[in-house]
Amino acid sequence: MLKHGNGIIYASSPLLGSVVFIAHGFLSRIGGISKGPFSSLNYDVREGDNKVNIEHHKAVVGRLFGFEAKRLLTINQVHGDDVLVIDKPVKNISDMSKTSADAIITNQYGVAIGVMTADCVPIILVDTVKKVIGMVHAGWKGTVKGVIPRTLEKMVKQFGSDKKAILAAIGPSIGQCCYEVDRSVVKEFGVTGSDSGDNEFIKKEGDGWRIDLKRANLNQLLSAGILEKNISMESICTSCRNDLFFSYRADGKKTGRQLNFIVMKGS
Ligand SMILES: [Zn+2]
Numbered sequence: 001m002l003k004h005g006n007g008i009i010y011a012s013s014p015l016l017g018s019v020v021f022i023a024h025g026f027l028s029r030i031g032g033i034s035k036g037p038f039s040s041l042n043y044d045v046r047e048g049d050n051k052v053n054i055e056h057h058k059a060v061v062g063r064l065f066g067f068e069a070k071r072l073l074t075i076n077q078v079h080g081d082d083v084l085v086i087d088k089p090v091k092n093i094s095d096m097s098k099t100s101a102d103a104i105i106t107n108q109y110g111v112a113i114g115v116m117t118a119d120c121v122p123i124i125l126v127d128t129v130k131k132v133i134g135m136v137h138a139g140w141k142g143t144v145k146g147v148i149p150r151t152l153e154k155m156v157k158q159f160g161s162d163k164k165a166i167l168a169a170i171g172p173s174i175g176q177c178c179y180e181v182d183r184s185v186v187k188e189f190g191v192t193g194s195d196s197g198d199n200e201f202i203k204k205e206g207d208g209w210r211i212d213l214k215r216a217n218l219n220q221l222l223s224a225g226i227l228e229k230n231i232s233m234e235s236i237c238t239s240c241r242n243d244l245f246f247s248y249r250a251d252g253k254k255t256g257r258q259l260n261f262i263v264m265k266g267s
Contacts, residue, residue, distance in 0.1 A: 001234075002244075005064050007031045008041065009244065013169035015232035016126060016262075022133065023065040024124055024262040026171035026234065028244045032057050034256060042246070042256030043074065044116050049256065057259075062112070067263045072112040074259070076100045077137050081145035083154045086111060102142050103151040105134040107159055112263035118246035119174040119238050121213050122260035123148060123221075127155060129165040133262045138217050140181070144188045148220040163225040168232075171260050172245055175237030176203065176212035179249070185211070 003012045008031030016024050032041030033056055038049040043058075045051050058069040073093045075084060078100045086106035090096065093111055104113040107130070115122050115137035125134035132155055138147050155161040186202060186209045201215040214233055221231055242250035246258050 002028075002236075006060060008061065008064060011172050011234050011236065013124065013171075013232045013234070015167055015230070016124065016169050019126055019128060019167065021131065021266070022126060022262055022264055023067065024169070025061070025065060025260070026122060027061065027259045027261075028172075029246045029256060029258055030244060031060075037251065037254045038256040041258065043114075043259040044257035047254055047256070061259065061261075065112075065261075065263070066265060067110065067112045070094065071110055071263075072114055072261065073097060073104065074114045074116055075102075075104060077102050077115060079139050079141040081142060081147040081150045083147075083151050085154060085158050086113075087158060102138070102147050103134060103136040103154075105132060105151060105155055105158070107132045109264045109266045112261050114259050114261035116257035116259055117171075117173065117238075118248040118251070118255050118257050119179075121173040121217050122171040123217060124169040124171070124260070124262045125151065125155065126167045126262070127159065127161040127165050128167060130159050130161050131264060132159045132161055133264055135260065135262055138213070140185055140188070140211065140213060143213060143216050143220070146220065148217055149224045152221075152224045152226070164227060164230075166226055167230045168221050168226050170214050170217060170231070170233040172234045172236040172238050172241075173214055174239045174247065174249060175214070175235075176201070176210045177237055178239035179211050179213060180205070180208045181211055182208055185209075189216075
């Protein structure tokens with residue numbers, strides 16, 4: 001579901017909307033001040049955008065959702081399956097931003113955890129009983145590595161979460177309509193070169209295959225024990241709608257990254 005606030009457009013999960021102790025958002029590219037390929041609500045400095053723009057975006061989004069810009073943590077995403085655990089108060093959260101990982105979990109109030117995407121799948125996790133939140137970045141590599149089941153296991157191990165109490169929201173990402181891959185990628189999903197490759201989330205088409213990354217991650221959530229009624233999935237394709245979202249595929253390699261975040265309100 002798309003929402004608007006202070007000129008910013010973002011997707012919101014109706015399922016998470018009913019949880020009173022959190023704020024969350026899958027931000028679009030609309031509502032920022034960056035120019036050119038980063039137009040306009042870019043959050044990533046690595047492709048060459050001006051750092052001042054990104055600081056500005058942190059501030060306006062923080063004001064809109066009620067968290068402090070300096071308490072927003074994004075990390076060095078590497079398409080892996082490592083999970084950063086924050087289980088005690090951290091004074092300078094930005095000190096952790098160089099950590100290489102693709103998921104963050106925390107039980108700390110006021111720490112906004114985020115991942116940046118441009119086609120990859122952002123997934124928010126909320127344990128509504130133990131009050132633990134998670135933010136996951138899953139491209140095809142992270143999906144093959146099982147970053148979702150790894151993150152869920154960490155929530156159980158570190159915080160005693162019961163999977164039946166965990167809500168999961170899959171955010172805007174590339175759809176099967178636009179995600180064509182070659183044989184080498186399909187093979188990584190355990191499909192051999194000789195068969196057609198068709199399954200619940202891989203479809204053979206012409207010389208290539210199309211992967212439904214959202215569906216692959218949905219399957220992993222269900223296999224890991226998350227209840228179907230506790231999962232929401234945003235249907236928007238970031239590549240079809242690159243007017244609204246940054247898309248690595250549709251925009252060419254030089255593009256911005258949108259922010260996906262969750263925070264537990266209060267301190
Ligand atoms: Zn599409």
